[in-house]
Amino acid sequence: xxxxxxxxxxxxxxxxxxxxxxxxxxxxxxxxxxxxxxxxxxxxxxxxxxxxxxxxxxxxxxxxxxxxxxxxxxxxxxxxxxxxxxxxxxxxxxxxxxxxxxxxxxxxxxxxxxxxxxxxxxxxxxxxxxxxxxxxxxxxxxxxxxxxxxxxxxxxxxxxxxxxxxxxxxxxx
Amino acid sequence: xxxxxxxxxxxxxxxxxxxxxxxxxxxxxxxxxxxxxxxxxxxxxxxxxxxxxxxxxxxxxxxxxxxxxxxxxxxxxxxxxxxxxxxxxxxxxxxxxxxxxxxxxxxxxxxxxxxxxxxxxxxxxxxxxxxxxxxxxxxxxxxxxxxxxxxxxxxxxxxxxxxxxxxxxxxxxxxxxxxxxxxxxxxxxxxxxxxxxxxxxxxxxxxxxxxxxxxxxxxxxxxxxxxxxxxxxxxxxxxxxxxxxxxxxxxxxxxxxxxxxxxxxxxxxxxxxxxxxxxxxxxxxxxxxxxxxxxxxxxxxxxxxxxxxxx
Amino acid sequence: xxxxxxxxxxxxxxxxxxxxxxxxxxxxxxxxxxxxxxxxxxxxxxxxxxxxxxxxxxxxxxxxxxxxxxxxxxxxxxxxxxxxxxxxxxxxxxxxxxxxxxxxxxxxxxxxxxxxxxxxxxxxxxxxxxxxxxxxxxxxxxxxxxxxxxxxxxxxxxxxxxxxxxxxxxxxxxxxxxxxxxxxxxxxxxxxxxxxxxxxxxxxxxxxxxxxxxxxxxxxxxxxxxxxxxxxxxxxxxxxxxxxxxxxxxxxxxxxxxxxxxxxxxxxxxxxxxxxxxxxxxxxxxxxxxxxxxxxxxxxxxxxxxxxxxxxxxxxxxxxxxxxxxxxxxxxxxxxxxxxxxxxxxxxxxxxxxxxxxxxxxxxxxxxxxxxxxxxxxxxxxxxxxxxxxxxxxxxxxxxxxxxxxxxxxxxxxxxxxxxxxxxxxxxxxx
Numbered sequence: 001x002x003x004x005x006x007x008x009x010x011x012x013x014x015x016x017x018x019x020x021x022x023x024x025x026x027x028x029x030x031x032x033x034x035x036x037x038x039x040x041x042x043x044x045x046x047x048x049x050x051x052x053x054x055x056x057x058x059x060x061x062x063x064x065x066x067x068x069x070x071x072x073x074x075x076x077x078x079x080x081x082x083x084x085x086x087x088x089x090x091x092x093x094x095x096x097x098x099x100x101x102x103x104x105x106x107x108x109x110x111x112x113x114x115x116x117x118x119x120x121x122x123x124x125x126x127x128x129x130x131x132x133x134x135x136x137x138x139x140x141x142x143x144x145x146x147x148x149x150x151x152x153x154x155x156x157x158x159x160x161x162x163x164x165x166x167x168x169x170x171x172x173x
Numbered sequence: 174x175x176x177x178x179x180x181x182x183x184x185x186x187x188x189x190x191x192x193x194x195x196x197x198x199x200x201x202x203x204x205x206x207x208x209x210x211x212x213x214x215x216x217x218x219x220x221x222x223x224x225x226x227x228x229x230x231x232x233x234x235x236x237x238x239x240x241x242x243x244x245x246x247x248x249x250x251x252x253x254x255x256x257x258x259x260x261x262x263x264x265x266x267x268x269x270x271x272x273x274x275x276x277x278x279x280x281x282x283x284x285x286x287x288x289x290x291x292x293x294x295x296x297x298x299x300x301x302x303x304x305x306x307x308x309x310x311x312x313x314x315x316x317x318x319x320x321x322x323x324x325x326x327x328x329x330x331x332x333x334x335x336x337x338x339x340x341x342x343x344x345x346x347x348x349x350x351x352x353x354x355x356x357x358x359x360x361x362x363x364x365x366x367x368x369x370x371x372x373x374x375x376x377x378x379x380x381x382x383x384x385x386x387x388x389x390x391x392x393x394x395x396x397x398x399x400x401x402x403x404x405x406x407x408x409x410x411x412x413x414x415x416x417x418x419x420x421x422x423x424x425x426x427x428x429x430x431x432x433x434x435x436x437x438x439x440x441x442x443x444x445x446x447x448x449x450x451x452x453x454x455x456x457x458x459x460x461x462x463x464x465x466x467x468x469x470x471x472x473x474x475x476x477x478x479x480x481x482x483x484x
Numbered sequence: 485x486x487x488x489x490x491x492x493x494x495x496x497x498x499x500x501x502x503x504x505x506x507x508x509x510x511x512x513x514x515x516x517x518x519x520x521x522x523x524x525x526x527x528x529x530x531x532x533x534x535x536x537x538x539x540x541x542x543x544x545x546x547x548x549x550x551x552x553x554x555x556x557x558x559x560x561x562x563x564x565x566x567x568x569x570x571x572x573x574x575x576x577x578x579x580x581x582x583x584x585x586x587x588x589x590x591x592x593x594x595x596x597x598x599x600x601x602x603x604x605x606x607x608x609x610x611x612x613x614x615x616x617x618x619x620x621x622x623x624x625x626x627x628x629x630x631x632x633x634x635x636x637x638x639x640x641x642x643x644x645x646x647x648x649x650x651x652x653x654x655x656x657x658x659x660x661x662x663x664x665x666x667x668x669x670x671x672x673x674x675x676x677x678x679x680x681x682x683x684x685x686x687x688x689x690x691x692x693x694x695x696x697x698x699x700x701x702x703x704x705x706x707x708x709x710x711x712x713x714x715x716x717x718x719x720x721x722x723x724x725x726x727x728x729x730x731x732x733x734x735x736x737x738x739x740x741x742x743x744x745x746x747x748x749x750x751x752x753x754x755x756x757x758x759x760x761x762x763x764x765x766x767x768x769x770x771x772x773x774x775x776x777x778x779x780x781x782x783x784x785x786x787x788x789x790x791x792x793x794x795x796x797x798x799x800x801x802x803x804x805x806x807x808x809x810x811x812x813x814x815x816x817x818x819x820x821x822x823x824x825x826x827x828x829x830x831x832x833x834x835x836x837x838x839x840x841x842x843x844x845x846x847x848x849x850x851x852x853x854x855x856x857x858x859x860x861x862x863x864x865x866x867x868x869x870x871x872x873x874x875x876x877x878x879x880x881x882x883x884x885x886x887x888x889x890x891x892x893x894x895x896x897x898x899x900x901x902x903x904x905x906x907x908x909x910x911x912x913x914x915x
Binding site (some may be wrong): 258259260261262279280281282283284286287291301302303304305335338342365366367368370373 | 679680681682683684685686687689691703755756757758785796797798799801802803804805
Binding site (some may be wrong): 016061064065069070071072073074076077078080110114115143 | 194199240294480
């Protein structure tokens with residue numbers, strides 16, 4: 001995906017979220033660090049343009065809820081920032097850059113359950129690359145990118161990497 | 174990060190900052206309704222306390238439980254020496270039950286180091302005699318950092334019974350690693366032997382004059398003085414000690430406005446620290462206690478959660 | 485029974501053959517094939533040095549009371565391996581050797597083991613409590629003929645008690661061996677040389693001055709009472725200065741140093757390993773240098789092992805709780821050979837003095853520490869100056885394993901030990 005592709009996809013996803021939710025009532029958008037947070041902020045900016053007011057936005061760190069901690073060296077813990085109205089009875093939209101095995105999202109839902117009881121939880125991702133290991137699906141997808149499991153999907157965002165891009169590398173392709 | 178946490182020498186600057194950063198997130202968890210994280214589920218940690226310490230022990234216990242670890246408390250008092258069982262046998266019997274880690278508090282300097290030689294599990298030093306108390310130094314650094322920001326270049330005074338203080342030894346190393354400069358203040362009888370050469374090689378200063386040092390520092394850490402030290406001839410009376418080395422109300426007023434006051438507790442109000450000073454806005458004493466659990470959760474996370482952290 | 489030692493260097497005086505017969509040195513010279521007949525056992529001593537049998541002024545044999553750590557038999561075996569023909573067994577057993585009966589019991593057990601002459605040391609005070617004199621005279625008159633008295637393990641810290649003891653033993657040519665440790669300056673918790681390391685490690689310091697003030701006091705008392713006094717395990721440069729001064733004044737003071745204080749230093753304590761916990765503690769390099777020089781110039785008269793066996797569980801405690809003491813009988817000669825002869829500070833005649841002749845004289849053991857000459861009792865030690873040994877603690881004859889030398893490579897080994905003409909050790913093993 002080029003930089004323009006990314007912008008267009010995010011714009012479309014923001015509109016889809018508002019359409020399905022019938023407005024921005026009770027929406028809370030939470031990004032999963034690292035890049036999910038920047039994406040969440042961008043979505044919320046588009047929504048503000050459309051709706052004319054702010055949608056609560058924050059971050060939810062999932063490090064402590066991962067199921068693969070013991071397979072890797074210690075990961076630094078990122079920040080969890082739940083915006084003021086909290087998540088009870090809200091529709092939480094989780095935002096991440098790539099949906100792959102689904103384990104990250106599983107961890108995010110566990111983390112969420114300790115912070116309150118949302119009315120509903122939706123998932124928005126920039127890229128769905130397939131190869132799910134858990135019964136998890138995204139509600140809003142920027143782009144479906146079928147990949148082989150040996151390939152790597154790299155997401156670059158201006159906030160972190162200077163420019164926007166999604167590229168697939170490696171593998172037997 | 175090294176396998177055990179026996180001494181502040183086991184942590185480099187990066188390690189300390191990682192622990193303090195994670196502790197901030199852990200501090201947030203403490204403020205939630207559901208204070209539990211699943212991270213150390215399935216791990217068993219034993220608090221082996223050969224020396225009483227309700228505060229440190231419960232701090233480690235809460236920290237472990239909030240990470241979903243199973244925490245067992247074993248009092249080592251009266252077990253080994255009185256029944257003829259060696260310390261080595263005592264700890265090996267406990268670890269033979271298949272636990273993942275030992276948090277050891279012992280009245281003998283070096284006990285944690287020795288235990289780490291004898292067992293296969295992760296060992297955390299919760300205070301060994303007069304030697305070190307690494308998690309205390311970490312929570313002191315955390316608390317000071319929250320108020321003062323980056324500790325690089327900061328001036329810190331540590332005042333009191335230096336000879337008998339493990340908090341001193343751990344803080345000297347920790348603050349040096351973080352780039353702070355330390356001046357220790359005590360009467361000559363409460364300074365450890367060889368401190369002149371020690372100060373020279375580690376880059377800290379020594380002083381007998383508290384009044385000269387206090388106005389120059391960003392943080393002052395008051396160490397507890399035991400009244401029993403009078404009978405060892407270390408100082409003549411508590412009154413004289415307070416006049417020379419106590420953080421009195423007058424000295425509180427001589428501090429710069431931003432200077433913070435720390436004390437590892439428990440305090441002897443009126444002896445080494447005036448009640449006014451303990452309760453002043455500049456005092457971090459209660460923050461230190463609250464930070465204890467967050468910092469210990471962070472230490473447990475770093476030592477037990479990752480790959481290769483457990484045999 | 486005859487034994488021919490062929491071609492040994494006699495304490496550095498030159499190569500000769502030595503014929504031993506009926507427990508004494510029968511002939512010395514070039515004995516050719518003469519001794520080879522008549523079923524005489526021969527030891528080829530080419531490259532070896534023969535010394536008078538080593539004498540240890542300071543050993544702990546733990547029997548009676550702690551036979552799990554050592555017995556008189558096992559200690560005797562370790563001693564023989566170490567080249568010793570006589571050892572003095574300290575009195576801090578359970579019960580304490582403070583009566584004639586207790587002393588005779590130790591003597592008899594030593595004779596039963598038959599590997600080395602075990603000479604009991606009597607306590608200075610009853611029960612080692614430091615208050616009332618023990619039955620010094622009765623112990624002296626007993627079959628054990630006690631001449632050396634010591635509360636070792638503890639200091640005779642009361643000046644009046646020390647004075648009385650020094651005076652009293654004059655009657656029978658006795659001597660008090662003082663464990664110099666002022667209990668107010670270094671109490672029973674003190675375990676690490678007081679200095680920068682003890683400060684960093686948080687270990688209770690044992691300042692050198694706690695030893696020096698007691699030695700200073702005791703040499704003045706000895707002068708005042710006209711007595712001999714012996715200082716056990718000297719460990720500091722300051723102590724050496726005091727002793728040197730006292731000898732210059734003509735005071736009858738003698739002193740011993742341990743092999744570990746000649747080689748090991750306080751920085752070995754950095755890992756809190758109780759293997760290195762000993763009383764007095766290991767000191768810094770400056771003290772080790774001063775002790776070596778003092779042994780070389782005679783300010784310190786003798787090497788004494790302070791062999792202190794401990795059961796494993798008594799050492800496997802936190803450092804401050806662990807028992808004090810290291811093994812020493814089997815390695816003493818190798819350490820002295822390596823450190824003192826290897827560096828040129830002593831020659832073999834010097835080793836003979838510090839490890840045999842002077843200790844024998846201090847202890848009043850007339851049959852030991854004799855010159856290697858015709859007619860003298862054949863208490864001899866054959867050593868190999870160039871053999872190297874890597875110390876293996878598990879190869880020890882001692883029942884204990886608290887060996888600070890484990891893994892070290894030392895130059896100089898005991899090859900054979902003869903007790904009144906009978907080989908107790910041959911080729912480094914019990915005969």
